[in-house]
Each structure stands twice: as C-alpha cells, then as structure tokens.
Amino acid sequence: MSLLVQPAYSNSVRTSLEPFFHEGDALFPLKAVSTSLHFSRNQTIFNEGDVARYSYKLLEGGVRLCKIRPDGRRQIAEFVLPGDVFGFALDEEYSLTAEALGDVIVLRWPRGQVERLAEELPALRKELMAMLCRELSAAQEHLVMLGRQTAKERVASFLLLIANRRDAGNGDPLLLPMGRQDIADYLGLTIETVCRALTDLKRERLIEIPDRHHVELRNLAALEDVAEGGE
Amino acid sequence: MSLLVQPAYSNSVRTSLEPFFHEGDALFPLKAVSTSLHFSRNQTIFNEGDVARYSYKLLEGGVRLCKIRPDGRRQIAEFVLPGDVFGFALDEEYSLTAEALGDVIVLRWPRGQVERLAEELPALRKELMAMLCRELSAAQEHLVMLGRQTAKERVASFLLLIANRRDAGNGDPLLLPMGRQDIADYLGLTIETVCRALTDLKRERLIEIPDRHHVELRNLAALEDVAEGGE
DNA sequence: CGCCCTATTGAGATTCATCAACTGCGGTGG
DNA sequence: CCACCGCAGTTGATGAATCTCAATAGGGCG
Structure with missing residues (x-):
C-alpha cells in the first residue's frame, strides 16, 4: 500500500535554497534514485492526464504548470523556479501540464x-x-488575485510574488524566466493588458524594465500599495 | 514532533457520504475526542490568523471559507457541505476565515x-x-474558472460543481445553502452579474429556480456546453 | 541586412461593474 | 387578518475596465 493516494495533481514547492539535494534535506534520500534530464523552450515535460510515473525537482531554468482547455484557453496555476519540486502526483495521472519556459534541467x-x-x-x-x-x-492567494484584483493590482502582486520567491530581495533586477503571454495566462489577463500595466508602473517610476526578462523594483512600498488597491 | 508542519491553511474535503464519523472512516478514531457545536447564520467559526486549535467536520448546514481584504473585498475559496472536514490547519494559524451560511452543526x-x-x-x-x-x-479547477471563464460559464460551472458534490445528481432541485452574494464572491463576480446569468439560464430553459435556495438543472448536457464555452 | 518572434501601443468593441429603482417574501405588530 | 417593514434578490441604464483587432517597434539570429 502506498502513502500517496487518491486524487491526481501536480505541484511545485521550494524545498531549499539550493537546487540540488543536500544532506539534511528531507528529500535527500531520493538523490540516489534520481536522474537528471534536459528540456528546451516550450517542450512538454508531462501532460495533464499522463500516467504519473515520476516526480521532479527543478535544477535550472523555469517551468509552467498549467491547464489547457479544449478551445485553447490556458490558465497557468504556478511557475516552477529552481529548487522547487513538482509533478508530485498522488494519483495515477498528472492534473496539470508541465512545460519548459526555456532551457531546463530537472532531476x-x-x-x-x-x-x-x-x-x-x-x-x-x-x-x-x-x-x-x-x-x-x-x-488560495492566487484565487484572491484572479477573483478580486484589478489588472494593475494583479501585475504588481505578481512582481512582488516572484521577488519574494527569490531569496531575500536585493536591489538588482528581478529575473522573469517567463514571457508576457505566460504572465497573462497566470493572471487571467491578455498579453496587452499585462503590457499596459507594466508600462503604467514604469511611467510611475515603480519599476524599470531593462529588457523583457528583467524587471527592477524601484519602490517596493509603493508597489505593495498598488497591489493592495491603494489608489 | 508532529506530522503536521509548517504552512498555515484551511481546507474542506468530503470524507464520506455520511456527515458523522463511522467505523471504517479513516477519521473514525477522532470521534472519541470530538465535541459538537452550533453556529448560526453569518457567525464566525474561526478567523484567518487565529491560532488553529481545532479542526472541524460539518454535520449540518453550510460554511464558507474565505479571505477578506482590508478594503472589504472578499473571495470565497470554498463552500463546505455536510460531511466535509475543514479548518484543517497545519500551521499555527488558519489561513482562511470560516463563517456559517445558516444554522450549522459541526464536530x-x-x-x-x-x-x-x-x-x-x-x-x-x-x-x-x-x-x-x-x-x-x-x-486548481477554481483558478481556471476565475482566470479563463466568462460570467455565464462560471455560473454554469458552479451549478454543476455543487450538483456533483451532492451524491450522484438525481432529478430534484439542488439545494444552495449560500446566498447570491456568496456565489458572487466565490466566482469573482458581482451579485447582479450572477443574477443575470441565472436569469439567462432560466430563459433558455436550462434551469428552474423554484426559490432562492433551490435550482433545478433541467438540461445537464446543455449546461455543460455553456460551462465549456460552447456557444 | 533582413526576418521572425515577441512585445508594445493604439482604437474600437464588449463584458462586466456600478448605481439606482423595484419586487417579493417573511416576519412583526396593530 | 392585514399592513408595514426589512432584507435579499432582480431588473434597468450607464460607464469603466478589459478584450479584441490591427499596426508598429525592437531584439536575436541566420
């Protein structure tokens, strides 16, 4: 009998600041039975509905976990960053699709x-x-974003969310391994709306956008205000 | 040391079709240490941030689990129905607020x-x-609703969701223990939009609304089409 | 240098929220 | 028993936020 039962799903959780398994990590015992793999941009790691044979830990790159509807509408449930564990299915099948945002190495x-x-x-x-x-x-936090925040609030919250996942935000530009369309699909918006919100924030000097994969948060307090709906 | 660790959160899951604990139920051993309590309409069972001393099982009535933002915006993460376990916090604090939809009895x-x-x-x-x-x-399903479905699709999905939680949908009217505002707060809509969507569905003969706490699903297949965005 | 892909900006259409009026039901009290 | 009150829900009119469609810009690579 297995500990892992019933319903299908996938997840991703940071287990340590280091991508690899280390002594002391509760998952360290898995190291011995792990193999590493490479995927490139937009490649599928597993599909929703696939038999869930493996679980994964992300070593390098970024991964999106999403649901894709028959008509093509896509909702990203989560972005996987280095160090996160995902594809942690407890049923026979994955409940989400995992795709590489760029070059990716997984365990x-x-x-x-x-x-x-x-x-x-x-x-x-x-x-x-x-x-x-x-x-x-x-x-649950994600639900609040999608259900009760405006476009601009969502984008601000998103930036803060990513910033907080990176180890203790320092001053330098935040890496966004995902594209604008991915952000839109995470936030339940269109790519144009995401762009406009970013442009707004830039105009208001809350952020800088050196290039499309980097954002510098120049005023955290003000960004938090925006995220919370402070006018 | 405890099995239940780290992050705060609350949940609710149907463990059996019968509200009470029964022999064979994996949670049956808890019966001996449980006490039952009563709450009435809109009473708070616990608040987000409260120290999580107890877990609960709903015997009668309905409960909403929600997040409330400082400015009053509310997002309901989940409706608890009889038989569901909730307030299942694994950290020191509940991550959601639980409120009674009407008269409620919990264990x-x-x-x-x-x-x-x-x-x-x-x-x-x-x-x-x-x-x-x-x-x-x-x-995860809820995220898709909020992020990528239209108002009408959400309302149709919601009705089907509640119907599927009731044991094997028969023909008779579905009980909705929550009010329209609760539905709106679950779906990330306003009360007016929920009303209009319901009225639409009624006009199209997909549902009947004998009274505000009952809906009869008259055409499941068509409702599913609506929910999936079939025009 | 030119192409392709992604991102950005603009203009107009659509959905949904807002504000306001009205309905219907249940309870209370005359 | 009936009138009134209050609350939840419904409907209508308007406006704002966001989407859609279309054009433009910018960066990376052959």
Whole structure:
C-alpha cells in the first residue's frame, strides 16, 4: 500500500535554497534514485492526464504548470523556479501540464520510490505534507488575485510574488524566466493588458524594465500599495 | 514532533457520504475526542490568523471559507457541505476565515489529537494526504474558472460543481445553502452579474429556480456546453 | 541586412461593474 | 387578518475596465 493516494495533481514547492539535494534535506534520500534530464523552450515535460510515473525537482531554468482547455484557453496555476519540486502526483495521472519556459534541467525520480521511502521516514512525510500545504496556500492567494484584483493590482502582486520567491530581495533586477503571454495566462489577463500595466508602473517610476526578462523594483512600498488597491 | 508542519491553511474535503464519523472512516478514531457545536447564520467559526486549535467536520448546514481584504473585498475559496472536514490547519494559524451560511452543526476536535493519531495510523495519514490533494485539485479547477471563464460559464460551472458534490445528481432541485452574494464572491463576480446569468439560464430553459435556495438543472448536457464555452 | 518572434501601443468593441429603482417574501405588530 | 417593514434578490441604464483587432517597434539570429 502506498502513502500517496487518491486524487491526481501536480505541484511545485521550494524545498531549499539550493537546487540540488543536500544532506539534511528531507528529500535527500531520493538523490540516489534520481536522474537528471534536459528540456528546451516550450517542450512538454508531462501532460495533464499522463500516467504519473515520476516526480521532479527543478535544477535550472523555469517551468509552467498549467491547464489547457479544449478551445485553447490556458490558465497557468504556478511557475516552477529552481529548487522547487513538482509533478508530485498522488494519483495515477498528472492534473496539470508541465512545460519548459526555456532551457531546463530537472532531476527526476520514480514516484514509487517516494511512496516507499515515506513509509519509513517521518521526516520525508512531514516534508511532503509541508509542500502540499505551501502549495495550497499559494493557490488560495492566487484565487484572491484572479477573483478580486484589478489588472494593475494583479501585475504588481505578481512582481512582488516572484521577488519574494527569490531569496531575500536585493536591489538588482528581478529575473522573469517567463514571457508576457505566460504572465497573462497566470493572471487571467491578455498579453496587452499585462503590457499596459507594466508600462503604467514604469511611467510611475515603480519599476524599470531593462529588457523583457528583467524587471527592477524601484519602490517596493509603493508597489505593495498598488497591489493592495491603494489608489 | 508532529506530522503536521509548517504552512498555515484551511481546507474542506468530503470524507464520506455520511456527515458523522463511522467505523471504517479513516477519521473514525477522532470521534472519541470530538465535541459538537452550533453556529448560526453569518457567525464566525474561526478567523484567518487565529491560532488553529481545532479542526472541524460539518454535520449540518453550510460554511464558507474565505479571505477578506482590508478594503472589504472578499473571495470565497470554498463552500463546505455536510460531511466535509475543514479548518484543517497545519500551521499555527488558519489561513482562511470560516463563517456559517445558516444554522450549522459541526464536530470539532483538538488539532493536536490528529497529529498524535497520525503518527500511529497509516490509514489516517493517507486520508489526510488524500484530503489535501482533493483540496488542491479543486483549487486548481477554481483558478481556471476565475482566470479563463466568462460570467455565464462560471455560473454554469458552479451549478454543476455543487450538483456533483451532492451524491450522484438525481432529478430534484439542488439545494444552495449560500446566498447570491456568496456565489458572487466565490466566482469573482458581482451579485447582479450572477443574477443575470441565472436569469439567462432560466430563459433558455436550462434551469428552474423554484426559490432562492433551490435550482433545478433541467438540461445537464446543455449546461455543460455553456460551462465549456460552447456557444 | 533582413526576418521572425515577441512585445508594445493604439482604437474600437464588449463584458462586466456600478448605481439606482423595484419586487417579493417573511416576519412583526396593530 | 392585514399592513408595514426589512432584507435579499432582480431588473434597468450607464460607464469603466478589459478584450479584441490591427499596426508598429525592437531584439536575436541566420
């Protein structure tokens, strides 16, 4: 019998600041059964509905986890950054599609290994639970963004969100491994609306945009105001 | 040490079709340490940020789990129906506010009891994992609704969602324990838009609305078409 | 140098929110 | 028993936010 049961889903959670497994990491025991793989831009790592044979940890690059509807509408549930674990399916099938944002290196291990190890290792179980919880908590915040924030608020929140995932925001420009369309699909907006919001923020001197994959947050407090709907 | 760690959050998952704990239910061991409580309409069961001392199972009525922003904007993350477990916080604090939709009876047990029991009972651990997964999966679907569906599609999806949670939809009218404003706050819409969408669906003979807390789904296939964006 | 892809900007259309009036039901009290 | 009140829901008219469609700009690569 397996610890990992019932419903399908995928997730991604930062387990440590270092992309690779280290001694002391609750997932370290998986290192022995892991192999690394490369994917390039827009390549599919797994599809929603695929049999979930593996779980993954992102070492380099960025990944989007999304749902794609029959008519092509796409909703990105989450961006995976280096160090995050994803494709953490607990059912037979992945509940999200994973695609590479650019060049990507992942570590991958058979799902069954986790189930087996978790039986023996309480620390691993705890870490799994903790990852699920962080996942869920993030999804709840995401719901608020999509349901109750304006376009500009969402874009500001998004920038702050990415900034907070990077280890303790310093002053230098934030790396955005995803394109504008990806941001739009994460925020439930169109690419044009995302652009306009970014342009607005730039005009108001809250951010700088040295190039399309970098944003410098020049006024965190003001950005937070915008994100919270402060006029 | 506890199995339940790190991040705050609350959830609600149907564990069985019967509201109460039964032998065979993985959560049955909790029955002995549970007490039952009553709440009435709009009463708060717990607040986001409260220290999470208890977890709950809903026996009767309905509960909303929501986030409320400083400016009053509200996003409902989930409706709790009889049989669902919620307030399942894994951190020190609840990450959502729980409020009664009407008269409510809940079963409640100290969170610590779950942690202790989970150490010993693999079946309970599995059930906890399974609940988290269902929770997360539901949140992902919810994200798609909010991010990529039109008002009418959302309302149709919502009705189908509630219908599917009730045990195997029969023909008779669906009970909606929540008010129109609650539906709006779940769907990221205004109350007026929800009304208009319902009226539309009624005009098109897809539903009947005998009274404000009941909806009869008269054409499931057509409703599903609407929900999926079929014109 | 030129092409392709992505991003940006602009103009007009559409959806949904806002504001306001009205309806219907349930409860209360004369 | 009936009139009134209050709240939740519905409907209507208008406006704002966002989407759509179209044109332009900019960067990277052959």
